[in-house]
Amino acid sequence: MRLPVRIRPPRRSHGWAGAALALATLALAPPAAADDPPSFTDTDILDRPAPYFRIESVNLRYTHYDQSGTGYQSRAAPTGGPGSELKLVGPHGGPGSEWATVEQPQAEIIAKQGDKITHRIWLPVDIVTAASPDAIDAVSTASRTNEAGSIDWTTTYKATPESSLTVRNGLHNEENYRSWNSSFGVTRSLAEDNTVLEASTTLLMDWFDKYTLAGAHDGHTSRTSASLSGGVTQLLSPTTVVHFDYGLTLQRGQLGNGWNIVPLTTGLEALEILPRTRVRHAFVGRVAQALPWNGAAHAFYRFYVDDWGIRAHTVELELYQRLSRLSYVRLNYRYHLQTGADFFTTRAPPDFTLATADSDLAPLDAQTVGVKGAFDIPVHFARNLHADLAVERYFRSNDLRVSVYSCGLGLLF
Amino acid sequence: MLAASGCTTVVGSPPPILGSARERSPTVPLGGEPAATAAPTVLPAVSLRDLDDHAVRLDAAAGGKAALVSFWATWCDACAEEFGALNRLAAQASRGGGVVIGVAVGEPRDKAADFARRRGLTYVQLVDENLELADALGQKRLPATLVLDRQGRVVFSGAALDEKALAAFRGAMAR
Amino acid sequence: MKKALLVALLAAGSAGCVIVPQNRRARLADPMMAFTQDALEAHRKQKLYSTREGAAGGDGITAGGGCACQ
Numbered sequence: 001m002r003l004p005v006r007i008r009p010p011r012r013s014h015g016w017a018g019a020a021l022a023l024a025t026l027a028l029a030p031p032a033a034a035d036d037p038p039s040f041t042d043t044d045i046l047d048r049p050a051p052y053f054r055i056e057s058v059n060l061r062y063t064h065y066d067q068s069g070t071g072y073q074s075r076a077a078p079t080g081g082p083g084s085e086l087k088l089v090g091p092h093g094g095p096g097s098e099w100a101t102v103e104q105p106q107a108e109i110i111a112k113q114g115d116k117i118t119h120r121i122w123l124p125v126d127i128v129t130a131a132s133p134d135a136i137d138a139v140s141t142a143s144r145t146n147e148a149g150s151i152d153w154t155t156t157y158k159a160t161p162e163s164s165l166t167v168r169n170g171l172h173n174e175e176n177y178r179s180w181n182s183s184f185g186v187t188r189s190l191a192e193d194n195t196v197l198e199a200s201t202t203l204l205m206d207w208f209d210k211y212t213l214a215g216a217h218d219g220h221t222s223r224t225s226a227s228l229s230g231g232v233t234q235l236l237s238p239t240t241v242v243h244f245d246y247g248l249t250l251q252r253g254q255l256g257n258g259w260n261i262v263p264l265t266t267g268l269e270a271l272e273i274l275p276r277t278r279v280r281h282a283f284v285g286r287v288a289q290a291l292p293w294n295g296a297a298h299a300f301y302r303f304y305v306d307d308w309g310i311r312a313h314t315v316e317l318e319l320y321q322r323l324s325r326l327s328y329v330r331l332n333y334r335y336h337l338q339t340g341a342d343f344f345t346t347r348a349p350p351d352f353t354l355a356t357a358d359s360d361l362a363p364l365d366a367q368t369v370g371v372k373g374a375f376d377i378p379v380h381f382a383r384n385l386h387a388d389l390a391v392e393r394y395f396r397s398n399d400l401r402v403s404v405y406s407c408g409l410g411l412l413f
Numbered sequence: 414m415l416a417a418s419g420c421t422t423v424v425g426s427p428p429p430i431l432g433s434a435r436e437r438s439p440t441v442p443l444g445g446e447p448a449a450t451a452a453p454t455v456l457p458a459v460s461l462r463d464l465d466d467h468a469v470r471l472d473a474a475a476g477g478k479a480a481l482v483s484f485w486a487t488w489c490d491a492c493a494e495e496f497g498a499l500n501r502l503a504a505q506a507s508r509g510g511g512v513v514i515g516v517a518v519g520e521p522r523d524k525a526a527d528f529a530r531r532r533g534l535t536y537v538q539l540v541d542e543n544l545e546l547a548d549a550l551g552q553k554r555l556p557a558t559l560v561l562d563r564q565g566r567v568v569f570s571g572a573a574l575d576e577k578a579l580a581a582f583r584g585a586m587a588r
Numbered sequence: 589m590k591k592a593l594l595v596a597l598l599a600a601g602s603a604g605c606v607i608v609p610q611n612r613r614a615r616l617a618d619p620m621m622a623f624t625q626d627a628l629e630a631h632r633k634q635k636l637y638s639t640r641e642g643a644a645g646g647d648g649i650t651a652g653g654g655c656a657c658q
Contacts, residue, residue: 040505040583042576045498061628065636104635106628124631192553194607235608239615243623249645280645286623290615298623304643312643320620328620338643361642368636374625390629394636402640406632488617518611544611553609 056118057110059410065102069400070095071359072346073260073272074131095346098359098400100130120154126174148174152181163188166200177208198245199230210258213271223253231284239290244283251278262348262357270348272356280306296320309342310361316368326376332392334368359398366396370404386410453566457549461516461539464526471514471546472565474537479511479585483574484518484547484557487528492556495574496532502579503536511586514539518547518555560585 074096106124113119126148152170159165164187172179185200204225210218231245253276260272283303290296300316316334323329340363341356348355370392377385392404460468471482483499485492503513513536517525522540529538541547550559550567560569560581569581608616615621624630638644 039509040502040579042579044505045502045579046574046576047494047498059626059628061626061632063632104632106631108628120627122627124628126635192610235613235616238608238612241616241621241623282645288621288623290618290621296618296620306643308642310643312641314643322618322620330620336637336641336643338641341642358642360640364641366641374619388625388629392636394640396640400640402636404632404636406629408626408628410626484611486611486614488614519614547611553611555611557611 050112053111053113055109055111055413057108057410057412059106059108059110059408061104061106061406061408063102063104063106063404063406065100065104066403066405067098067100067102067400068402069098069359069396071098071398071400072096072263072357073359074098095359095399097131100128102129103127116158118156118158120152120156122152122154122170123150124152125149146175148172148177150179154183162190162193177206179204179206181205194235196233197230198232200228202227202229206253208254208258210254213261213269221254221258223251223255225249225251241288243286246284247280247282249278249280249282251280252276256356256358260356260358262352262355263346264350265347266350268350270350270352270355272358273352273354274343274356275308275354278306278308280304294322304338308361310338310340312336312338326378328374330372330374332368332370332372334366336366336368338365339363359396359400362398364396364398366394366400368392368394382411382413384410384412386412453562453564453568455566456561457546459541459546459549461541461546462522464522464529464538464540466522469539471516471539472561474514474539475512475561475565477563477565479506479563479582479588480514480561481506481511481574481578481582482514482516482559482561484516484541484552484555484559486518486555487520487524489555491573493532495556496534498574500533500535502574502582506582506586509586511582512537516541516546519544562588 072095104124104126106122108120108122111119111121126146128146128148130146150170150172152168154166154168156164156166166183166185166187168181168183168185170179170181172181181202181204183200183202185198187196187198189196202225204227205222206224207220207222210221212218227247227249229245229247231243233241233243235241254274255276255278256272256274258271261269262272263269281304284300285302286298286300288296288298297320298316298318300314300318302312302314304310304312304314314334314336316332318330318332320328320330341361343352343354343356344358344361344363345352345355346357348357370390372388372390374386374388377387379385386409388406388408390404390406390408392406394400394402394404456470456472458470460470461474463469463474471480474480481499481502483492483495485495499513499515506513515529515534515536515538517529517538518541520528520540521542525538525540547553547557550570552559552570554572556573558569558571558574558578559567560578562568562585568585569578571578571581619625634644
């Protein structure tokens with residue numbers, strides 16, 4: 001005989017006792033909407049404080065300059081056939097060769113120390129291979145390739161959320177030239193960072209070798225430069241920002257390189273003689289404007305004047321276009337127009353007191369056209385990886401042309 | 414300095430004496446102590462959009478729970494530094510009768526949605542594309558943090574997420 | 589009138605005008621809007637001009653014409 005397997009549901013109680021029991025249960029139960037009281041602590045939620053010392057970013061850049069052209073200050077012979085670069089500019093010579101290539105790697109590390117201090121270490125190197133325009137190579141090609149390196153350390157202290165102090169020191173060393181520079185700057189923001197004021201002062205001292213016309217070492221010489229600059233940056237609208245600044249530089253000492261030559265009316269040549277002082281002023285205005293189609297335009301104007309008689313105007317325009325969330329392209333154009341130094345000449349009388357044939361100090365105009373592409377690449381080991389490539393062509397009215405190829409890589413941690 | 418307030422302008426001319434670091438957006442909130450409200454204030458009657466483009470008010474999104482509201486933007490690095498903490502807070506708060514709500518200000522809805530998805534933001538997201546709520550609340554900073562009580566009233570107003578905001582949120586959840 | 593306008597501009601400039609609140613700087617935060625994208629690029633541009641134009645400098649940068657730089 002099999003027992004029944006069907007389970008019957010319990011009978012519902014409809015009695016008053018059951019109802020009273022249900023009501024009592026409801027009255028004693030906690031509110032239906034209440035959850036557990038919050039039990040998390042600040043430590044559970046907030047990120048751990050950042051390490052006291054941490055690397056914030058590392059940036060690298062490599063630039064190649066390819067220069068061609070001529071200049072009367074150059075000892076390298078008129079552009080010509082093989083071996084001509086070893087000949088001096090003779091009575092029938094024209095301007096010397098200014099061909100050069102420059103390899104310029106740069107490295108920069110930015111590190112934070114605590115919450116208020118930022119350090120920047122910058123290491124640029126220049127490897128210059130030139131037509132040997134310098135005095136040493138009037139005799140040999142010992143300086144055909146010249147290496148120069150610098151180390152520069154900048155420390156910024158954020159004294160308050162609105163103000164910061166910056167101190168910078170740098171050393172530069174190359175074949176026959178050493179330089180030390182030191183700077184101090186302050187910035188102050190106003191009106192919820194709509195306005196930023198800045199001021200800085202720089203002192204620079206250079207020591208380098210002197211040479212005779214024949215290329216023999218002739219002791220040492222030096223120069224000092226002191227500059228003051230001040231500026232203001234102002235937000236004009238959610239899409240417009242402007243910047244203005246003024247800089248004054250005072251220089252004293254040997255202000256040339258010591259081996260530039262000046263062709264004489266007699267057909268011979270002599271070392272250039274520059275004034276021992278120079279006072280220079282520069283006024284700069286910039287504007288950046290965001291464009292409605294996800295682009296931006298920058299305009300830059302600079303007026304320069306000094307007591308050597310040089311007056312210059314420089315205009316630069318840049319047009320940016322964002323291609324995607326992670327990339328943009330930039331086109332840039334620059335026009336520069338300058339008068340020459342009062343004592344610039346390509347043929348000086350033999351009894352001159354001041355004269356230079358340095359093509360940089362000549363009346364000239366110059367143009368630059370360039371294009372750059374920039375990319376931000378998401379990576380898991382850093383906040384951002386930035387890469388850019390730029391190509392520029394610079395050409396000057398007095399026979400100088402430079403092609404510039406530059407690539408940069410930056411990691412933001 | 415301008416960069417520290419949300420602008421990429423690297424001040425300092427000539428470089429690199431000043432402005433050598435590239436700062437894209439606020440790394441510190443504007444100066445000044447965040448202020449708790451003296452008395453609870455009613456939210457303005459401004460409608461936001463959720464990521465599915467439905468109109469919703471902030472207090473309705475809180476659904477009768479205490480809420481910590483974080484105003485952010487895709488370009489704001491200081492806001493991004495809080496995302497991990499807000500995700501953790503959202504998980505803890507859901508067990509304690511609270512909710513975390515993010516409000517993307519000044520951004521198109523689809524851009525905010527794409528960003529939130531890529532960054533793995535797990536808490537409720539609303540969009541104040543035309544800054545109507547931010548303006549009505551007088552909120553100009555990024556990031557900005559509000560705490561709402563269960564009645565949808567503002568009981569705390571501050572800048573970045575910090576101990577004070579968390580204390581106010583715990584208090585609102587416990588009441 | 590012109591004098592009053594100039595005084596007003598100077599006063600506004602010296603105090604700093606709060607024209608753009610922090611939460612409205614989305615376009616300004618784009619790297620394309622930075623005057624200097626990065627210091628290394630600024631240096632290589634500066635070097636190109638300061639070693640080839642006598643009118644460089646005067647804004648805290650020395651050199652320019654006869655500096656021996658390449």
